[in-house]
Amino acid sequence: MQQTRLKLILISAFIFITASSGRNIPVYNAGSNNVKVITYNVHHCNPPEKAGVIDVNAIAAVIKKQNADIAAVQEIDVNTVRSGKINEAEQLATKAGYKSSFFAKAMDYDGGQYGILILSKYPLTETKAYALPMDSSNGGEQRMLATGTVTLPGGKTFRFGCTHLEAYHKTSRDLQIKEICRIADETSLPFIVAGDFNANEGSDVINTLDEHFMRTCSNCPPTFWEDGETGAIDFIASKPKNAITVLSHNVIQNKEASDHMPVVAELQLK
Template identity: 50%
Template sequence: MRTISVLGFWAVLVMISCARKTVPAGSQAGKDAITFMSYNVHHCNPPSKPGVIDVDAVVRVIKKENPDVVALQEIDVNTGRSGKINQAALLSEKTGYHSFHFSKSIDHDGGDYGIMILSKYPLSDMATHKLPTDPATGGEPRVLSLATVTLPGGKKIRVASTHLDFHGKTNGKLQMTEVNRILADERLPVIIGGDFNATEKSETIQLLDKAFTRTCHNCAFTIEEGKEKQAIDFIAYKPGNAFSVLSHHVVAEDYASDHRPVQAVLKIGF
């Protein structure tokens, strides 16, 4: 009986060891690295299915890629077009990422429309900052969503999500200038992700590059309109020595949204 008990004990140890080795890559980030995704989800409406809301399709993308933090854009909360559902709360519930911060940009169809931050780890010090829009352009109000993430081991970083306006030539520059101003005095390292509605050679992205280090250059496209393919969704961080890029990729997923998600693994250097 004693021999059987010892064998059983070692079997349990082997099972525990194997289980530890099979943790998905994204969830290993924690102390040494963080996996960050930016994803414009088109209010969870697959472009091939006008009028259809498919929150589960977005959930599948996030769960498959397994990021630690997600900057999301085009989120509906209690709008008529999305069936009066709270997409922010549903995405949190269905992904199992129980920390989230929704930032309203505008009133829309009886509800709210905006952006959010979704995190595996606790969020605190959450804030929403309004960004300027030139009234002459007829552009929509936009915001910057901010939160502090406490990583395993206790390190803290600031994370941000944004969605800049594409109307006219001035709004992107106005809004990016304000984003830089808001984040200029942050004492913690910052990671920002968003739909910047601007390409790499634009003045908007040049302003981003003055304050941040992007995780890609000559980036793969994130949106396709007709025959035109463009990279307009980016991830960036500051200061430059706080992180280093272990990997960056655009997820080849074209059903759930008209944008492809962008994901980067950043090694923590502080």
């Protein structure tokens, strides 16, 4: 009788331990191939109408609230005088809760550096910064494409790019978007690009983008305002067009932290 009771106790304990240990085994579902992307021009963390004010906390809070897997951030100061000699790239990564980051310097500025930033919750490898071409007759600021390979929990990998195209000279923008498309064609992995393209839908720049990539929106809502001007110039796009499904696209209505609004899209890698 006692032996039977002991056997029952041992069997029950085994079942309990097995069931309990099973809860610790990660189970990936279709959602493992989903990725949430945010692109945000943060105006070196200087809020509109607040000259000289640097508010990294405000920008970090906006990004953190969206809980995106990966972020493309433009207009980042690193150790510049105008931003109080702080490293905005490092602070945003820490305050917004991102384990991986990659800053690509566009140029030296005001005693420090100025450029673009990728933030990722997942491993970010094979990072590279590309200097984009410019029309030498017009001059202008150096513009960049920052790239990295992202590995999702389910094992899917893709290339991600953050960019910020020339603001004032169309000929430079045309050269830059063509170079981005050429770079994206070099990889067999899906490629997601996000950033401030400084061009509206229907322009030559966005038409070129659309020839190679699938944007997450059409007839897109405005993403910026400045001196009475507004429009959609911040975009998220992916290629090849049949490799990724767009689940959602939103422009976050926040006009307090920057002169641009964050653009957020949820994508699914097929």
